[in-house]
Structure formats: C-alpha cells, structure tokens
Amino acid sequence: MSGLIDRLSGRGRPSSAKTAKDRLVVVLRHDRSEISPALLETLRDEIIRVLSAHIEVDPSAVQVSLFSEGREQHLKADIPLPGATRRKRTL
Amino acid sequence: MTAKVITITSGKGGVGKTTATANIGVALAELGQKVVCIDSDIGLRNLDVVLGLENRIVYDLVDVVEGRARLRQAMIKDKRLPELYLIPAAQTRDKTAISPNDMVRLCDELRPEMDWVLIDSPAGIERGFRNAIAATDTALIITNPEVSAVRDADRIIGLLEAEEKGPGMLIINRIKPDLVERGDMLDTADVLEVLAIQLLGLIPEDETVLIATNRGHPAALDPKSKAGQAFRNIAKRLMGEEVPFPTLDGNESLGKRLARLIQRGGAA
Numbered sequence: 001m002s003g004l005i006d007r008l009s010g011r012g013r014p015s016s017a018k019t020a021k022d023r024l025v026v027v028l029r030h031d032r033s034e035i036s037p038a039l040l041e042t043l044r045d046e047i048i049r050v051l052s053a054h055i056e057v058d059p060s061a062v063q064v065s066l067f068s069e070g071r072e073q074h075l076k077a078d079i080p081l082p083g084a085t086r087r088k089r090t091l
Numbered sequence: 092m093t094a095k096v097i098t099i100t101s102g103k104g105g106v107g108k109t110t111a112t113a114n115i116g117v118a119l120a121e122l123g124q125k126v127v128c129i130d131s132d133i134g135l136r137n138l139d140v141v142l143g144l145e146n147r148i149v150y151d152l153v154d155v156v157e158g159r160a161r162l163r164q165a166m167i168k169d170k171r172l173p174e175l176y177l178i179p180a181a182q183t184r185d186k187t188a189i190s191p192n193d194m195v196r197l198c199d200e201l202r203p204e205m206d207w208v209l210i211d212s213p214a215g216i217e218r219g220f221r222n223a224i225a226a227t228d229t230a231l232i233i234t235n236p237e238v239s240a241v242r243d244a245d246r247i248i249g250l251l252e253a254e255e256k257g258p259g260m261l262i263i264n265r266i267k268p269d270l271v272e273r274g275d276m277l278d279t280a281d282v283l284e285v286l287a288i289q290l291l292g293l294i295p296e297d298e299t300v301l302i303a304t305n306r307g308h309p310a311a312l313d314p315k316s317k318a319g320q321a322f323r324n325i326a327k328r329l330m331g332e333e334v335p336f337p338t339l340d341g342n343e344s345l346g347k348r349l350a351r352l353i354q355r356g357g358a359a
Contacts, residue, residue, distance in 0.1 A: 015274025020238050021281045028245050028285060070287045071248070071258065 029066040033073045040064055047077055058082050092125070094205035096198050097329075098227040100251075100259075102243030104214030106235045107264040110300060110309075112211035113141040114319065115231075117311040118326035120175035124206040127166060129197075130180035131223045132213035133188055139179045143307020144169060153181035156193045162200055171312065186218040191225030198226035207329075216250060224251065230259035231291060236266055236277040245286055260291035262325065267296045279336075292325035293336055294318050 014022075030036055035043075044064040051057050063078040099112045109132075116128040129152065130138035139145040147167050150160035155178070162178075169175040181188060194210075201208050212223035224230060230251050234244040244261070251257030263282055270276035283290055297318035303310040310319035311326075324334045 017271070017274050017277050017281065020277050021285065024238055024241055024277075024285050027242060031242065031246065032249060068287075071252070 025068075029068060029073065032068070032071075033066055033075070035066060035075070040066065043075075044077075047079070051079065056082060092203060092206060094125075094127075094198075094202045094208045095329075096202070096208040096210065096226050096228045098210040098212050098223050098230045099233060100212035100220065100223060100230055100247055101214065101233040101240070102216060102247040103234075103240045106233050106240050107294070108214075108233050109137050109141050109211050110304065111231070111233050111262060111264065111294075111322070112138060112209050113309045114311040114322035115325055115329070116142075116175055116207075116209050117169075117172065117309045118319075118323045119207050119209075119329065120169070120172040121311070121323070122326055122330060123173070124330075125174040125204070126207045126209065127176040127178060127201055127205050128209045128211065129178045130211050131189075131194070131219065132211060133180045133219065134182065134185045135213065136180040136182045138211050139167075139177060140307060141304055142169060142177055142309060144177050144179075145307070148179050151179045151181040152197075153184050153188045155197065156189045162197070186213070186222065189222055191221050194222050194225040216246065220247075220250075224254060224256050227256055230256055231262055232259050232286075232288070233262045233264050234282065234286075235264055236271070236279075236282055238277075241277065241282055241285060248286060248288060258288045260289045261286060262292040262294065263290075264294040265296045266293060290336065291328055292321055294321040 044062060047064060048057060048059045048062050052059075057079060061080045061082075065076050065078075067074050067076055099108050099115070101108050109130075112128055116126045120126045128138060128142070130136055131152070132138075133153065136151075139148060144167050150165040152165065154160040155162055155165045165178050166176040167179065169177065198208055208226075210223050210227065213219035232244050232247055232251075234240045248258050251259050261283070263279060266279070267276055271278045279290070279293060295317050297310070297316060299313060299316040300310050300318045303313065303316070303319075310316040311322040313319045327334050
C-alpha cells in the first residue's frame with residue numbers, strides 16, 4: 001500500500017515494473033542492433049576522431065546513442081558545434 | 092478448404108506454448124472448425140498429455156515423415172470435439188529427425204483437409220524452431236510479463252522477420268492483476284510498447300489451467316475458467332471477430348474503474 005502511495009505521489013523508489021521496462025528497453029536496443037555498449041563507445045570515439053580532422057568539436061559534448069521507432073532501430077549522433085554559436089554571437 | 096498454418100512460439104521455455112496450442116485448438120474446434128495440432132517438440136513430447144490423448148498414440152510425426160505411417164494414421168481424433176486432431180511428436184528421437192522441408196510437405200498435405208494447422212514449437216532458436224516455422228503463415232508469439240520472456244520474444248520476432256514470417260501476433264500469458272496493480276509486474280501497455288507488434292490475447296494467471304493439465308482436459312473446455320475464456324476469445328479473433336480486450340492489469344483509468352463500480356451498484 002505504501003508502495004502505491006509513493007507511486008501515486010511520485011515519491012520513493014520507482015516500481016519494479018518500471019525498472020523492468022527501462023532495463024528491457026535498453027537491452028533490446030543493443031540486442032536488436034547488435035551494437036553493444038562497448039561498440040557504441042568505439043563508434044563515438046571514431047566519429048570524434050574523423051570530425052576533429054576537419055572541424056572543431058567538443059569531445060565531451062558528443063553523444064552517440066541508439067533509439068527505436070516501432071521495431072526500427074536508429075543510430076543517432078548528436079554533435080554540438082561550438083564554433084557555430086560563437087560565430088552567431090560575433091555577427 | 093485451405094487451412095491457415097499457425098505456429099505457436101516463444102523462444103523461452105515454460106511460458107505456455109503447449110498450453111496455448113492445446114487451448115486455441117480446442118477453442119477453434121468448439122467454433123466448428125477443423126483443426127489439427129502438431130507437436131513439433133521432438134524428444135520432449137507434451138501436447139499429447141495436455142490434450143489428454145497420450146494413451147491413444149500409435150504413430151507420430153517422425154513415422155509420417157519417414158514413411159512408416161500415412162498422415163491420417165498418425166492423426167489422433169479428440170472425441171470430445173467434432174473435428175480436433177493431434178499429430179504427436181516422436182519421443183525417442185531428436186530435432187534432426189525432421190527438416191523444414193518435411194514440415195512444408197506435411198502442411199501442404201494438410202491444407203486442403205483442414206481449416207487450421209496449429210504447430211507447437213519447441214523452445215529455443217535452433218533446428219526445432221526452424222522446423223516449426225518453415226510452413227507457417229502466421230506466428231503467435233507467447234510471452235509472460237517478465238523481463239527474460241519479453242527479451243526472448245523480441246529475439247523470436249526478429250528471427251521471424253528475417254525469415255519473412257513476421258512479425259506475428261502477441262499473446263501475453265500468466266498476467267497477475269494484483270502484481271500489475273501494485274507496480275511489480277509489467278503491464279500490457281509496457282509489453283506492447285517494447286515489442287511493437289499486434290496483440291492477439293491476454294491470459295490471466297489461473298489455477299484452472301494447472302488443474303486442466305492434471306486432468307488432460309484443456310481449460311478452454313471449461314466454461315467457467317477465466318483462462319479458458321481468454322483462449323476462446325483468441326479463437327474468435329483468429330476467426331476475424333472483434334472481441335474487446337478485458338482489463339487484466341489494474342491499469343485502467345480511474346474514470347473507467349469508477350464507472351464499473353457504479354455499474355455494480357456500489358456493491359464493491
């Protein structure tokens with residue numbers, strides 16, 4: 001009962017069902033794409049290396065992730081361009 | 092007549108494939124359909140005991156494939172229903188005793204005679220699974236609202252898609268409404284969102300299923316069994332009827348729940 005109250009009020013630990021779902025979502029992304037967390041990390045490092053040869057990137061800001069749309073898998077790379085905001089500011 | 096070939100599969104063992112095959116077979120036969128259930132779990136035969144037909148086996152699937160018996164000789168008729176048959180698995184052989192091509196040939200022979208061919212798949216993703224899906228028109232994926240069963244179901248859906256047999260339809264078995272209500276079991280919406288395939292049925296955890304298996308008298312034959320009713324609903328949906336999904340997981344909106352309480356005249 002206290003679990004239910006915590007859940008309704010948004011307090012306390014998430015329910016075990018919520019934890020189960022979140023873990024499933026993550027593990028299935030890797031299962032379906034056959035891209036392990038380690039491979040994802042390698043891809044991220046390689047993307048940074050390739051881009052850095054041509055443009056300025058902030059390695060700590062680059063995010064490479066997997067997401068699903070229905071049963072379709074996507075690999076997403078988010079690469080903020082620090083130079084672009086600076087140019088806008090100086091205009 | 093051209094039968095639809097349906098494979099009941101799951102990846103993970105113990106989620107209820109054999110129980111589902113027996114009960115959907117019974118429920119379709121109750122609707123006047125001609126149904127044959129094939130146990131493709133060679134070496135681990137079980138559909139015979141769930142259906143209560145274990146004492147009547149003379150020939151099995153491997154006998155037919157290897158030419159020792161004609162198809163009709165290996166089809167055991169269930170006397171409780173007008174047109175329900177079982178082709179049992181061989182118990183003393185293994186999965187390599189038959190090939191995917193054998194299953195295709197066998198099902199082609201059955202198609203003109205039947206309305207439905209239901210194939211009970213073994214657990215796993217190896218040869219036995221390949222045999223079970225070789226001839227299938229539609230796969231029914233059974234899962235439980237539980238992390239490992241859902242993960243394996245996803246793997247099976249992926250394999251079905253790769254074989255162009257997918258994505259199939261989902262049956263969630265052994266739902267415990269009280270656990271869902273208190274947040275300790277994945278609810279229907281969670282499972283559907285994760286697997287992203289069409290829902291065919293929701294089966295509650297129900298002790299009448301265990302009792303039915305003890306007796307070899309499938310729950311779908313029992314008008315009072317909740318799980319039996321859920322299997323009868325699946326049969327109707329397979330026949331193209333629109334049957335609403337009952338709420339089993341305490342996840343309905345407060346408004347709906349209130350409406351139901353009001354309908355009951357506040358007796359709850």
